[in-house]
Amino acid sequence: MKSYKQSLLLFSICLFSLQVAAQDFLPPLIPWSGKSKSLIAEPTDPWITPGEKSGLTESPSYEETMAWLEKLNESSPYISINSIGTSEQGRTIQMVMVSKDQDFTAEELSTSKKPLILFQAGIHAGEIDGKDAGMMLLRDINVGEKLELLDYANLLFIPILNVDGHERKSAYGRVNQRGPKIMGWRSNAVNLNLNRDYTKLETAGIQAIAKVIKDYDPDLYIDIHVTDGADYQYDVTYGFVETGGYSPEISSWLATNFKPEVDQALKDQGHIPGPLLFAANGEDFTEGNIAFSFSPRFSHTYGDIRHLPSILIENHSLKPFEQRVLGTYVFLEQAIKSVGNHFEELQAAISSDQDQPKESIVVKFGFRDTPADSVEFLAVKSEKVTSELTGNEYVAWLGEPDTQLVPSILMDKPVSSVPVPKAYWVPVEWNAVIQKMKEHGIEMEVLTEPKELNLEFSTVNEFKMVSQPYEGLMRFQSFDLDKNYRKVTLQPGSVRVKTDQALGELAVILMEPESVDSFFQWGYFNTILSQTEYMETYVMEPMIQSMLDKDPALKTRFEEELAKDEAFAKSPRRIYRWFYEQTPYLDQNWKVIPVGREW
Structure with missing residues (x-):
């Protein structure tokens, strides 16, 4: 019989073998040697980042990251670090503010004549490229030769948003991702996905972000991720709400002024930019790419409904960590320049979207009846292989570049709309919902004495709940409604939410039950479904x-x-x-x- 020590040693050897073999399971790698490699600091540079020390194969821990940033802060008059929240496990969520004018308060940065760019990393903590790229960029701005970037814009940088997930780190976090060697976890300490939380505000991380957006009023918001899924040539894929959203002028500005310049900068440095990619068949792109319509529970669509220009970066998981980090650096550097150069046009677009009429609002989008034109797609060759294990076919990637024409499938067709009332009223007893609206920054009037009103309410008839929780909450699978007027007396503390305000569309999305991100569909009113009095x-x-x-x-x-x-x-x-x-x-x-x- 093996001893305990022998068993433990054998288990450790098996784990080590699995760790080594995991990278061997990934598709063949297309060699890359972009010009952006020159951005990596020399080994003798006193300001080399912890990630660069490893040759961009590793990413530093929370403590190592913050210690390095604090050292940079002490060396530069242009940096200030501020706590924006505390995680579920008690860690501080830190934000780095960068300003050549040394504007470090919310009031100063929100009213500055320069644009303000907010970029965050680690909302899914295993997808940490933005942290290392941001550290390198801040180093080159503050102690390198790129101080002139601060003439274009002021910066807010959150190196790790999901700090608890970041510290749940191991070599076994994301088997489908090429580095870093040690990765954090996707969800937070209570297993909630922060990038599903922008409307319901259940997590400390997104509560912190909502407050930053409300207080600092940034002009561009960038959320940095890494993909799952298929293989292709693109290394930096990113997107924004181009059609089927709530900020058409902002979308036009991003498509016309921002995207061409960022794409060209990436290409100049040896990267291949592309759109957000979602295979229609879930495997490869032979049946097309889907341009999904995300609801505002996600970062970039939450920004869209707030009329905050927002971008979702999804670096390709099958590209090496080094390549992804460098591509993110190039993206961020050009983003600073592009926003600074076109700030006047951006401000006009934001203002136009905020002032658009609100007679009705789309609460659900669907697929167009026919696909858009086919687009050129920089693919990687693949073949279908029959599994000896299951007998089913699966896609095997061959590591050879290929160019294909694939359908572009757009999900921007309005399916369901609601008329917009003058205002919504929420009784004081539903204070949790009232507080969430305050956290979003939605304006409201608060009653100081009882008030009788004749209002229209929705009543639930038949309904069916989902069979299991989603993000910890019980949502609806289906329901139907009636609408009727009722006289009610609301007590002090109840609120009136007018829709004629900058965040009017967001208020509608949260209040109207037909909206997939309404407080009703998230389950915050589920107690109304219980009957507590009966008749014998x-x-x-x-x-x-x-x-x-x-x-x-x-x-x-x-x-x-x-x-x-x-x-x-x-x-x-x-x-x-x-x-x-x-x-x-x-x-x-x-x-x-x-x-x-x-x-």
Whole structure:
């Protein structure tokens, strides 16, 4: 029998073998040697970053990162580091502010004549490219030869947003990603995905980001990720809401002024920029690429509905960590220049989108009836292989460049819209929802004394819940609604949310139950579905007989119900239920969503 030490040694050897072999499982690598390699500091440079010391094969820990940034902070008058929140495990979420004018307060940066760029890394902590690229860029700005970048813009840099996930680090985080050697975890310490949290604000990280956006009012927001999925030649893929969104002028500015310059800068440095890529068949791109319509629970679409120019970077996971970090550096450097050079046009676009009329708002988009034109796609050759294990076919990537024409499948067709009321009213007892709206920065009036109002409310009829939680909450699979006016008396602390405000569209998305990111669909009003008062049968029987004797119209309706629904006629429970619903004893608040519309 093996000893405990022998077993432990054997287990360690197996783990080590798996770690070494994991990279061997990945598709063949296309060699790369871009000009951006010159951005890497020399080994003797006193300001070499921890990642560069490893040859950009490793990324520093939370403590190592913050220690290096604090050292940079002490050496430069243009940097200040500020805590923006505390994680679920008690770690500080830090933000680096960079300003040549030494503007470091929210008031100074939000009112500066220079644009303000916010870029964050590690919202999914295993996808950490932005942290190392940001450290290199800040080094070159503050102690290198790129101080002139601060003539273009002021910067906010969050090196690690999901700090707890970052410290849940191991060599076994993302088997489909080429480095770094040790990676953090996708979700936070309570297993919530921060990039599904922008509307519901359940996580410390996104609560911190919402406050930064509200207080600092940035002009461009960049969220840096790494992909999953298929192989292709592009190394830096990124996107924004181009069509089917809430900020058309901003989308036009990003497409016309920003994207061509950033793409050219990446190409000049040996990178291959591309759009966000999602294979229509889930495997390869032979059936096309889907341009998804994301809801505002995601970073870049949350920015879109706030009229904040927002970009989602998805570096390609199958490219080496070094290549991805350098591509991110080039992207960020050019982003600073492009925003600075076209700031006046950007401000005009933001203003135009904020002032657009709000008569109705699309709450759901779907696919176009036919695909858009085919586009040239820089693919990697693949073949279908029959698995000896399962007998099914799977895609094997061959590591050889290929150019294909593939359909572009757009998901920007309006499917469902809602009219926009003058205002919404939320009773004080739903304070959790009120507080979330405040965190978003939505303007509201607060009642100081009771007020009687006649408002329109939605009532839930038939509904079905999902079978398991999503992001810790029970959402709806399906439901149908009725809308009716009701007189209510709201107590002090209740709020009126007008829709004629800068964040009016966001208010509609959160308030209207048809919206997939409404507080209703996220489950914050689920308690309205519980019935807490009932009527006993021995009371129902004589009451029903009295009701039928006194109300011939009721008797006629009942007989019609019996005739048209055989199952109803055979169900005493449903018959009693039907009569109970005709009485004033039924809970008048049951299934009524507590958001009143003022028209």
